[in-house]
Amino acid sequence: METFVFFYFASIIVVTAGLVVALKNPVYSALALLVMFFHVAGLFVTLHAEFLAIIQILVYAGAILVLYLFVVMLLNLKREEHFHSQLIVGLFLGCVLFAEAVLLVLKGETTLGNNLAASAAPIELTRGNTESIGELLYSTYLFPFEVASLILLVAMVGAVILTKKGILEVKS
Amino acid sequence: MDVPVSYYVVLSGIVFSIGLVGVLIRRNIIIILLSVELMLNATNINFVAFSSYLGNLSGQVFVFFALTVAAAEVAVGLAIIIALYRHSESINIDDFRLLKW
Incomplete structure (x- = not known):
């Protein structure tokens, strides 16, 4: 049963990943990527990473892909040569x-x-997945966690600066 | 666990290769960024598979960080695309050869 579920998710992931690269229209590529993200989330659930599955859907499908679609909408693309x-x-x-x-x-x-x-000493997961990850994140990985927030801040400032008018226009 | 971990490694290898080919053969910058997302997702599958296989949650924490970096990369990348489009009305990768010689 588990093998069947894995092969279902894996085949859909591979097919949609191929479609992302092969399709002409960027909107269709983004939608294929959306389907792929959902199936990767399903794969995470079968691997007992429920927190990451939800985060995958929220962040990737909910935020990143919407950003892509907004940019595709803003840019008013012409058809161009394929490959x-x-x-x-x-x-x-x-x-x-x-x-x-x-x-x-x-x-x-x-x-x-x-x-x-040999090296695996399986930790008994008596608590939920989210609780365990949260505890690990705020104890062992506290410093990387803070650095991640700094990366997000820098990206935010960088995006605002880059999209300001007059950065890349030719001076004449 | 029923499914051996090598299946997950092969799956993530396939997805990573597709992403790499996408970066190499497409001309649309938006699709190139989408292919980079494919590669990041391939590594995430690997991280979670090994994390589950070893019973160690650190792999899942690293997926969390990879997600953060992916979000930052998308924000900056799309801002660069918009700036480039303002500059030359195109997002075809062949039109930007400022740093080529």
């Missing part, structure tokens, strides 16, 4: 990279599995 001229090289490079990854996984699986099994 870059280096299509063949790009496809070849992607296939090589993927083959390399599969080879590494197949070759290293036995040792990887052994090391993982």
Whole structure:
């Protein structure tokens, strides 16, 4: 049953990821990405990461994708030529990279599995997923958490500065 | 857990490769940013799979940070796209060769 659910989610994820790259219209690409985000969230639920599944839907589907659609709407795009001229090289490079990854996984699986099994001391999850993550976030990862807030602040200021008029216009 | 962790690794490898190919072959800057999102999601799948496999929640915390960085990247990237569009009425990647020689 779990395997069936995994293959359902995995196939939809792969197909929609392909559609994101292959579709001509940016709006359709964004909608394909939306479907992919939902299925990644489903995959997270099967992996017992319920908090991240909800965050994935809220942040990615709710905020990031809406931002993309707003920009597509603002820019009033013309139809343009589909693919870059280096299509063949790009496809070849992607296939090589993927083959390399599969080879590494197949070759290293036995040792990887052994090391993982040896080092794994499974923590009993008596509390909920959200509670455990929150405690970890505010104790062990407190400093990275603060740095993340700083990154968001910098991004916010940067976005405002960049979209101000007169930054990139040619001076004449 | 029924599904072996290598399945998740292969899935994330496929999605990452698709994202890489998308970055290389598309000319529309918006689609290139969407492909970068694909790659970030591939790493997130890996993080969560290993976190669940090892029974260690740190992987999920790192997905949280990756999400933060992705949000910042999208905000700055889209601001740059809007500035570029104001500059030259186009978001075709071939039109911007200011830093090429």
